[in-house]
Amino acid sequence: MTRPMIRAMLWAVAAGLALAAAAVRAQSPLADAHIHYSHDAWDMLPPAEAIKVLRQAGLKKAFVSSSSDQGTQMLYEQAPDLIVPVLRPYRRRGETGTWFHDDSVADMVAGLLAKNTYAGIGEFHLFGENADLPVPRRMVQLAAKHKIFLHAHSDADAIARIFLQDPDARVLWAHSGFDQPAAIAVMLRKYKNLWSDLAFRSDHASDGKVDPEWRRIFMEFPDRFLIGTDTFAPERWYFVIEHAAWSRAWLAGLPKDVGENIAYRNAETLANWALGGDGSTCASGITMSKDGYRLSYGFEPAAIQVGRPFAVRIAVCAPENAPFAGEVRVGAAMPAHGHGMNYKPAVQKTAPGLYYAQGLMLHMRGHWQFNFQLLTETGIVRLGADHQQK
Numbered sequence: 104m105t106r107p108m109i110r111a112m113l114w115a116v117a118a119g120l121a122l123a124a125a126a127v128r129a130q131s132p133l134a135d136a137h138i139h140y141s142h143d144a145w146d147m148l149p150p151a152e153a154i155k156v157l158r159q160a161g162l163k164k165a166f167v168s169s170s171s172d173q174g175t176q177m178l179y180e181q182a183p184d185l186i187v188p189v190l191r192p193y194r195r196r197g198e199t200g201t202w203f204h205d206d207s208v209a210d211m212v213a214g215l216l217a218k219n220t221y222a223g224i225g226e227f228h229l230f231g232e233n234a235d236l237p238v239p240r241r242m243v244q245l246a247a248k249h250k251i252f253l254h255a256h257s258d259a260d261a262i263a264r265i266f267l268q269d270p271d272a273r274v275l276w277a278h279s280g281f282d283q284p285a286a287i288a289v290m291l292r293k294y295k296n297l298w299s300d301l302a303f304r305s306d307h308a309s310d311g312k313v314d315p316e317w318r319r320i321f322m323e324f325p326d327r328f329l330i331g332t333d334t335f336a337p338e339r340w341y342f343v344i345e346h347a348a349w350s351r352a353w354l355a356g357l358p359k360d361v362g363e364n365i366a367y368r369n370a371e372t373l374a375n376w377a378l379g380g381d382g383s384t385c386a387s388g389i390t391m392s393k394d395g396y397r398l399s400y401g402f403e404p405a406a407i408q409v410g411r412p413f414a415v416r417i418a419v420c421a422p423e424n425a426p427f428a429g430e431v432r433v434g435a436a437m438p439a440h441g442h443g444m445n446y447k448p449a450v451q452k453t454a455p456g457l458y459y460a461q462g463l464m465l466h467m468r469g470h471w472q473f474n475f476q477l478l479t480e481t482g483i484v485r486l487g488a489d490h491q492q493k
C-alpha cells in the first residue's frame with residue numbers, strides 16, 4: 104500500500120467514526136495493552152485523530168509506546184485519562200535487534216524516566232541470554248527503581264532471566280510469547296508477577312468462540328491476561344476498532360467476571376499499581392494531610408519556569424488509604440500581591456485517586472501558594488503549600 108492510500112484510508116476511518124458515536128456508548132469497556140504510535144503513524148494520523156480512533160473503539164485505557172517516545176507524549180498530553188504511557192527504548196523503527204548492545208539507550212531511558220511519567224518500559228524485543236547483557240539489566244533495575252512494569256516481547260527463557268535478576272519485577276509478556284496455552288500456563292504458574300497480553304494473535308478465539316484450551320487457562324488465571332491490538336505499522340491503526348469489536352465478541356463467551364477482567368480490569372490493576380492509583384502513592388513522597396485525607400503532588404516539568412505552562416500530577420487518598428473518589432481543584436496565588444494565576448487549570452481524573460491538572464502558569468517570580476481543594480461528600484477539604492518561584 105502506498106502512503107497516500109494509507110493516509111486516505113486512515114482519514115476515512117476517522118471521518119466515518121462520528122457515525123459510530125452513538126454505538127460507542129453501548130460498548131462494554133475495554134483496555135488495549137499494546138498500542139504503538141511511532142513516527143510514521145503520527146505523520147499519517149495526527150494525535151487528535153488517533154485519540155478519536157481509540158475513543159471510538161470504546162477504550163477505557165490504552166497502553167501506548169512509540170519510537171520515538173515523542174509519539175506517546177503527544178497522545179498523553181491530549182488524553183491523560185485514556186493513555187497509559189509506556190517508555191519504548193527505541194528512537195526509531197529498526198532498533199529492535201540492536202538496542203541491547205547500545206549503552207546510549209539505557210541513558211536515554213534513565214533520562215526520560217526522570218523527566219516524565221510512565222507506567223512501564225517497553226515494548227522491547229529481547230530473547231534468550233541477551234536478557235543478561237548490561238543494557239537490559241539496567242532496564243530491569245530502572246523498572247524496579249521507578250516501580251513500573253516491563254513490557255517484554257520475549258521468549259520464555261528471557262522472561263525467566265528477567266525474574267532471576269529481579270524476582271519482584273512485574274512483567275507484561277507481549278503476545279504471550281507466541282507460545283501455546285500449555286506453555287503459557289507453566290510460566291504463569293511459576294511467576295506470580297507475570298501478565299500476558301494477547302496482542303497480534305487470534306488463535307484463542309474464532310467466530311466469537313473461545314478455544315477450549317485457551318478457556319482453560321483464562322479460567323485458571325483470570326487475573327493475568329490483557330488484550331491488545333499491536334499497531335506495529337501505521338496501517339494497523341485501521342484495525343483498532345475492528346479488533347475491539349472482535350475482542351468483545353469472544354470475551355462475552357466467558358463468565359462475566361473473567362471476561363471483564365481480561366477486557367479491562369487486569370490492565371487497570373497493572374496501570375494503577377505503576378501510576379499509584381492503588382493508593383500506594385499516598386504512603387510515600389511529599390505528602391500533606393488534613394482530616395484524614397492525604398495528598399501528594401509533583402510538577403511536570405519538575406522545575407517550573409516563569410511564564411511557561413506546566414502540569415501538576417496529584418494523588419489523593421481518603422481516610423484508611425482508599426483512593427479518593429471526589430473531584431479535585433488546584434490553583435495558585437501570590438499572597439503578598441493578592442492575585443492568583445491568569446489561567447484556570449483543567450483537572451482530569453486519570454485513575455482512582457489520581458489527577459492531572461494542565462494549563463497552570465506562574466507569571467511572576469516570588470512567593471506563591473498552591474491551593475488544593477478536595478470536594479468530599481461532606482464538604483471541601485483545603486490544603487496549601489508554599490512555593491518559591493525563582
Ligand SMILES: [Zn+2]
Binds near residue numbers: 137226333
Ligand atoms: Zn508491539
